[in-house]
Amino acid sequence: MTDVSGGIGWWGVPLAVLGGAIRVSTPFLLVSLGECITEKSGRINLGLEGVLIMGAMAGYGASLYSGSPWIGVVAAGLVGSMFGLLHGLLCSLRRVNDIAIGISIMMLGTGLAFFLGKPLVQPQAPMLPSIPFGFWSDSPQIQSALQINPLFLIGVALAVILHFAFRHTRWGLQLRIVGDSEDAARALGFSVIPTRIMATVTGGFLAGVGGAFLSLYYPGSWNEGLSSGQGIIAVALVIFARWEPMRCLWASLLFGGAGALGPALQAMGITSGYYLLNAAPYVLTLGILIATCAPNRKISGAPGELSLVRQ
Amino acid sequence: MLILNEAIMAKILPNRFIVSMEGILIPLGALLVAMLLFAVFVFSVGQSPLEVFYLLYKGAFGSSFSWQNTLLRASPLILTGLAVAIPAQAGMVIIGGEGALALGALLAAVAAIALAGFPPLIVQAGMLIAGALIGAFWIGLSGWLRNYRGVNETISSLLLSYIGIALLNHFVEGPLKDPASLNKPSTQPIGDANMIGNLPGLDVHYGLVIGAACALIAWFVLKFTTTGFALKLVGGNPRASQMAGLRVNLWIVGAAAAGGAAAGLAGAIEVAAVQGAANSAVVAGYGYAGILVAFLARQNPLAIIPVAILIGGINASGGMLQRRLDMPDASVLVLQGIVFVVILTSDTLMGRYRARKQLAVPATSKVAMAGGATT
Numbered sequence: 001m002t003d004v005s006g007g008i009g010w011w012g013v014p015l016a017v018l019g020g021a022i023r024v025s026t027p028f029l030l031v032s033l034g035e036c037i038t039e040k041s042g043r044i045n046l047g048l049e050g051v052l053i054m055g056a057m058a059g060y061g062a063s064l065y066s067g068s069p070w071i072g073v074v075a076a077g078l079v080g081s082m083f084g085l086l087h088g089l090l091c092s093l094r095r096v097n098d099i100a101i102g103i104s105i106m107m108l109g110t111g112l113a114f115f116l117g118k119p120l121v122q123p124q125a126p127m128l129p130s131i132p133f134g135f136w137s138d139s140p141q142i143q144s145a146l147q148i149n150p151l152f153l154i155g156v157a158l159a160v161i162l163h164f165a166f167r168h169t170r171w172g173l174q175l176r177i178v179g180d181s182e183d184a185a186r187a188l189g190f191s192v193i194p195t196r197i198m199a200t201v202t203g204g205f206l207a208g209v210g211g212a213f214l215s216l217y218y219p220g221s222w223n224e225g226l227s228s229g230q231g232i233i234a235v236a237l238v239i240f241a242r243w244e245p246m247r248c249l250w251a252s253l254l255f256g257g258a259g260a261l262g263p264a265l266q267a268m269g270i271t272s273g274y275y276l277l278n279a280a281p282y283v284l285t286l287g288i289l290i291a292t293c294a295p296n297r298k299i300s301g302a303p304g305e306l307s308l309v310r311q
Numbered sequence: 312m313l314i315l316n317e318a319i320m321a322k323i324l325p326n327r328f329i330v331s332m333e334g335i336l337i338p339l340g341a342l343l344v345a346m347l348l349f350a351v352f353v354f355s356v357g358q359s360p361l362e363v364f365y366l367l368y369k370g371a372f373g374s375s376f377s378w379q380n381t382l383l384r385a386s387p388l389i390l391t392g393l394a395v396a397i398p399a400q401a402g403m404v405i406i407g408g409e410g411a412l413a414l415g416a417l418l419a420a421v422a423a424i425a426l427a428g429f430p431p432l433i434v435q436a437g438m439l440i441a442g443a444l445i446g447a448f449w450i451g452l453s454g455w456l457r458n459y460r461g462v463n464e465t466i467s468s469l470l471l472s473y474i475g476i477a478l479l480n481h482f483v484e485g486p487l488k489d490p491a492s493l494n495k496p497s498t499q500p501i502g503d504a505n506m507i508g509n510l511p512g513l514d515v516h517y518g519l520v521i522g523a524a525c526a527l528i529a530w531f532v533l534k535f536t537t538t539g540f541a542l543k544l545v546g547g548n549p550r551a552s553q554m555a556g557l558r559v560n561l562w563i564v565g566a567a568a569a570g571g572a573a574a575g576l577a578g579a580i581e582v583a584a585v586q587g588a589a590n591s592a593v594v595a596g597y598g599y600a601g602i603l604v605a606f607l608a609r610q611n612p613l614a615i616i617p618v619a620i621l622i623g624g625i626n627a628s629g630g631m632l633q634r635r636l637d638m639p640d641a642s643v644l645v646l647q648g649i650v651f652v653v654i655l656t657s658d659t660l661m662g663r664y665r666a667r668k669q670l671a672v673p674a675t676s677k678v679a680m681a682g683g684a685t686t
Contacts, residue, residue, distance in 0.1 A: 107644070107651050236466050
């Protein structure tokens with residue numbers, strides 16, 4: 001224990017939580033940005049949990065066989081967009097419910113990833129590099145806390161870009177109008193279904209990349225217990241963020257911190273309540289949903305066509 | 312009001328037959344399509360589809376041993392299927408059966424410890440009641456949150472499910488751990504005398520009967536009582552139900568709780584009849600497979616029984632695929648996922664004939680509106 005806390009004692013906990021928050025938040029950030037795009041178009045894809053696992057498996061496999069983790073990231077994104085395409089196409093059929101299709105895609109993605117990922121459990125694939133922003137410090141804690149992964153930076157940049165694009169580009173306008181009112185979109189000559197399919201494909205791509213982060217950076221291996229609900233938490237997080245990309249970023253960091261609390265305390269030698277601490281993100285998500293939602297009133301900022309908030 | 316001429320009658324009558332059959336024919340057709348897609352998948356990973364299907368059949372229904380194996384798995388699936396289907400009547404999509412099952416198992420084990428010394432029948436009843444109550448509370452919470460806070464019940468039930476599983480793991484490996492259980496952390500065993508026994512002459516425990524009885528009761532209540540009627544009314548049109556004087560809030564929370572009770576009961580039975588103690592082995596995916604069971608049965612409690620046996624059979628044959636063909640045990644998950652996606656997609660075919668039937672009679676404004684909206 002003294003070894004871990006080193007010279008800075010209990011300060012190691014907040015520092016480890018900060019470093020952990022950035023690490024743990026990355027998949028939340030990528031998946032929630034993707035889901036944000038999808039939900040802006042008026043559809044919800046609950047299947048991102050399955051897409052995340054599928055992306056983790058595909059990314060790991062592609063990195064292993066190609067030798068390049070970046071090829072893994074791209075492969076994970078492509079597999080994710082294929083699942084997004086499936087969701088987008090099926091939900092465009094009459095009478096097909098997007099929430100139910102999402103649940104089925106969650107099961108299909110999980111099953112396929114476990115099946116195809118069986119031979120990937122043992123071998124070690126090349127990992128994504130990290131950028132050492134803590135080079136100025138002598139303290140190993142600070143150095144390790146500031147090992148920032150590139151996908152987090154991409155996610156932050158994407159949040160800023162999306163924030164701008166939703167408001168100031170024609171593409172963003174089209175997405176928002178399709179999500180707010182089908183009739184208005186038709187009146188303006190926007191094609192509703194292709195827009196939604198594209199939004200779901202993009203959401204799937206980002207969720208796949210989020211999965212690649214899990215298997216190629218942190219925790220950095222492929223196994224069947226890799227994701228336990230990060231995908232669904234990210235979906236809930238979009239509601240909390242009220243469909244705003246920048247708020248997705250802050251919310252992801254908050255969740256990353258909650259998720260990093262367990263491992264950080266464990267590293268300090270506190271092992272009791274391990275499972276309860278690991279359940280902290282779920283409790284936090286639920287608490288935040290309870291605080292954000294309200295009966296008989298639409299959540300401000302919610303896309304008007306979203307079945308999730310229409311009762 | 313309208314005098315039907317013979318030509319219209321001839322058009323309506325066969326359609327009416329098709330309408331009543333489409334609830335069976337479309338899911339069956341979807342199942343066939345799903346099998347075909349799975350065959351393509353199996354072929355593309357280098358296995359023979361025919362051999363896989365033969366082993367699936369053999370592992371599920373090929374011998375009395377595999378039948379027993381299938382029925383053992385069908386028993387919790389009936390209950391976790393009900394955990395989805397009962398709330399669905401009130402218009403909810405609940406997917407948190409796994410966590411309710413885990414907590415049902417935990418509380419059943421606690422009840423067995425608390426009731427130690429009582430006659431087995433009382434201990435068993437206490438376990439089942441404790442499991443059902445905690446399940447009802449857990450999923451009822453999702454219904455309550457939907458009503459009083461507007462929180463989406465699908466997401467909240469899944470989050471609660473993860474929390475429930477974490478609670479089970481915490482207590483099983485922490486405060487309630489039996490020091491004697493080293494490799495497989497468990498609560499104290501409930502004792503052989505308190506185990507729920509097998510059906511006479513079979514290797515299948517009485518849980519199957521309990522599950523089937525629950526499904527029959529749910530079916531009867533939904534179909535033949537005012538309770539069932541009120542529930543469907545609430546699910547179909549909450550505002551109209553409110554106007555009709557129904558307390559919609561209570562009905563929604565009640566439906567969620569009834570579903571949760573079924574899932575909790577499944578967990579209690581797993582402890583009382585299979586595991587003999589609460590441990591993480593009860594978290595075996597029955598809750599998630601129950602979602603598939605309910606959707607495949609089109610949320611009909613009676614249909615849940617055969618569908619649970621079918622899905623239980625698919626699950627049971629996973630081991631055989633693994634042993635004979637060296638296929639991963641996730642093969643059955645792939646098949647289930649494909650079946651699920653295809654069955655939901657087939658919903659698009661539902662009601663086509665009904666729509667045409669109504670159009671044959673002078674179109675009401677509602678039908679005309681629906682037609683306008685879909686073009």
